[in-house]
Amino acid sequence: MLRPLEAPLRHLFGPGPSNVTPRILAAGSRPIIGHMHPEMYEIMNDIKKGIQYAFQTENNMTIAMSGSGHAAMECAVFNTVEPGESVLVAINGIWGERVAEIAERSGTSLLGLQTPYKKGRFSLIAIEKHKPVLFFLTHGESSAGLCHPVDGIGDICRKHNCLFLVDTVASLGAAPIFMDKQNIDILYSGSQKALNAPPGTAPISFNERACHKMFNRKTKPISYLFDMTHLSNYWGCDGKPARIYHHTGPVSGFFALRESLAILAEKGLEESWKKHKEVAAYLYRGLEDLGVKLFIPDRVRLPSVTTIAIPEGYQWRELLSYIMKHHQMEMTGGLGPSMDMVIRIGLMGYNCEKRNADMALNAFADALKNCKKTKA
Numbered sequence: 001m002l003r004p005l006e007a008p009l010r011h012l013f014g015p016g017p018s019n020v021t022p023r024i025l026a027a028g029s030r031p032i033i034g035h036m037h038p039e040m041y042e043i044m045n046d047i048k049k050g051i052q053y054a055f056q057t058e059n060n061m062t063i064a065m066s067g068s069g070h071a072a073m074e075c076a077v078f079n080t081v082e083p084g085e086s087v088l089v090a091i092n093g094i095w096g097e098r099v100a101e102i103a104e105r106s107g108t109s110l111l112g113l114q115t116p117y118k119k120g121r122f123s124l125i126a127i128e129k130h131k132p133v134l135f136f137l138t139h140g141e142s143s144a145g146l147c148h149p150v151d152g153i154g155d156i157c158r159k160h161n162c163l164f165l166v167d168t169v170a171s172l173g174a175a176p177i178f179m180d181k182q183n184i185d186i187l188y189s190g191s192q193k194a195l196n197a198p199p200g201t202a203p204i205s206f207n208e209r210a211c212h213k214m215f216n217r218k219t220k221p222i223s224y225l226f227d228m229t230h231l232s233n234y235w236g237c238d239g240k241p242a243r244i245y246h247h248t249g250p251v252s253g254f255f256a257l258r259e260s261l262a263i264l265a266e267k268g269l270e271e272s273w274k275k276h277k278e279v280a281a282y283l284y285r286g287l288e289d290l291g292v293k294l295f296i297p298d299r300v301r302l303p304s305v306t307t308i309a310i311p312e313g314y315q316w317r318e319l320l321s322y323i324m325k326h327h328q329m330e331m332t333g334g335l336g337p338s339m340d341m342v343i344r345i346g347l348m349g350y351n352c353e354k355r356n357a358d359m360a361l362n363a364f365a366d367a368l369k370n371c372k373k374t375k376a
């Protein structure tokens, strides 16, 4: 504790957090104000507008969680299901596994729907067959590098009186999502990926159907901190004249999130989606030129996080340590079900530039050349 704080400069080219732009860093370092000051409410109103734009929704019940994307994930499940109800979870990587566990801990009867990575898409017959109250899907599965199509699923859920919950932590701003048009009932994301804000805040939005279900429960949600009756008041979404103390939100984190959403609005979603697609395609070509294999078929690849099958004969940990040591660059291994199967490169938001793809390719080529190849 008697030494000065040290935080090295690194190229954060993993699945997040990604590097934060100077403008967002500056916003986060502004003097603190009270979390219930009128100026803070203005900033929270701006955040709400920014999330509505990023999600393409007009939902009034749109807020940012005090916590990571995981907080939003738990908030979504805790508020919309009650013990004894049934939840269907599409599992195409770690995030589906997590939601399955959260739903189970909430006392629901759980149905897991697995799909092989290479297939990419779920069969949706299970929604019709099991009629769950909630269906969960990860749009941008960062552990697999997979972007699951969303069109049409919301309509099926609606037909069977089921809420459609979608995770866009790794895909928001990188791949198109239209909450209202695609009939998504609950959508959440995180601050630290393509939005380039520091980790610790998480946008979430509920439409009228979701609000109807969560505000007409027989039981209280198991979490006090994530209870939307309190959070909707904290964010001024419940129509009540006064906001009552619930918890102290991360003031600096909200400053930074506001700025990151402002940057996305200035740039425009279309432009951001296009850039991620172009830079990802450039990275794919470069990796293929190095002779490595991409893990996910082209048609369902996530533009923000690329997964590479571990090159034959190499130890993935050795490759990644080499890249960190010699290039001050983070790439990561797999997570959950993709552990020991892939190496992940993330180029998101501010980091999504061809020059960064070149840097990543150069570092990867250097590691392939200098790390020991074990004989088969």
Ligand code: GLV
Binding pocket: 015, 016, 142, 143, 335
């Ligand atoms: C975290 O979000 C990860 O994908 O590693």
